[in-house]
Amino acid sequence: MTDALTLVSLLLVAASATAAVAVRDPARQALVLAVLGLALAVLFTVVQAPDVGLSQLAVGSALTPLLILLSVRKVRRRGQHEGGDR
């Protein structure tokens, strides 16, 4: 049963990591990245590395999305300004 659990979490990490690369829009990518972080946290816990899993959860669940979305907002606002000037 341990092998099955490891296999399932590895597959989930592979699937969500592929999706994180394949999705092109940064806002949507941030969402996939959050889910990838959750999958990674499960994988780390399954291979008995809860410290690493906790780091992943702490950084990935709120901090990384906030940084990405703030950057997206800044870039979009700059785009709007430049669009208005021309």
Place this chain on the structure above:
Amino acid sequence: MNGWLVAATVLLAAGFGPVVWGVATGPLERRVVAQNFGTSVVCLVMLLLSQAYVRPSYVDLALVLAVLGPAGTLVYARLLADDLGDDPPHANLLTVVAASAATVIVVAMCVATGPGRATVKLVLIGVLLVAGNVIASRALAGGFPGAGASTRD
């Protein structure tokens, strides 16, 4: 053979597999709902894993996720309010499913743990998780009405 481990594997495969699909495809509304539901699923998986491995300290992962996960969804609800504004996602059914699953798992673990400080912690995690999930769903369905492009909050 360990029942908790089986439960964790089944929950991970049946609950988180669709979440990965839901977040990778489809409109933005569906993706945020999938992310919010995924937080609940993984929090419950962490609880089951701590019971399966007989490591009470692994519960801390579920605690941190129950605290930060809904905060993460609120970040999306706040900063993507413009994009979600036209057709805010309503996922009442999914919220009810997550809340009932959380209740069942937390109660089962409390029974298995017996009275003590560990049980109080489990109940706290359960309450934080359910409350956070409900609030995050409500926020996605229109919790930030004025956070549009016109206001710079």
Place this chain on the structure above:
Amino acid sequence: MSRRMRMWVLATGGLAVAVLLVAGYARLPHFGGAVHPYGERAVSAALARHTANVISSVNFDLRAFDTLGEETILFGAVLGTVVLLRQTRDEREVPPAPAEVAPPVRRYALIMLPVALLTGLYVVAHGQLSPGGGFQGGVVVATALHLLYIGADYRALEKIRPVGTYEVGDAAGEAAYLVLGVAGLLGGSAFLANTLLPYGTFNTLASGGTVPLLNAAVGMEVACAVVVLLARFLDQAVEIEEDNGSAMGKES
């Protein structure tokens, strides 16, 4: 360089990396095997110093010098961000408009703020006993403060977040780690050696010698560093705007 040439360079580099990786993996112990030479030594060293969480013992005792390096990387990264994202001459600060937040979300954020703070401090304080420690707890503490941005608006957050104080806290946390290292050098045997304090009772809060203190130093550094980092990002996203005249063309 022509396109063909570039592809050759890429292929050579990729091949070399692949060879090195395969050679490295071939020498690794098998996955899930019964023999763990490093693990056994680390566990016995951690138990000898009454540190229940072996990972904390590895991070803050056996390889505390590595952790100093990691802490310094974060410190340097935040310093770089502060320099890069400063307000430049052709930018102006616009006071942010208050945001509308639904009352349940506001209540949730205000209730969760102290709960999350406490969770973060709990994770820092129990680093030597259970999964977690300074880094994880510090990030939770910093995230907790930003619940005020989610639950209210940026002006409310700015009131409880004098960035200068957190910059000082960032430096103080980094310095505290160094001071503890030098204390090990002066009072004990070597830089960052865990020989200074009594090891305490196994599996209690006061155990592990200097491990909890180093955890606290890292926790303070990380919490303050993340607050400063997010402050720069929030300023850029919410407050700072380019002057209209210079918005065209000139990228800074």
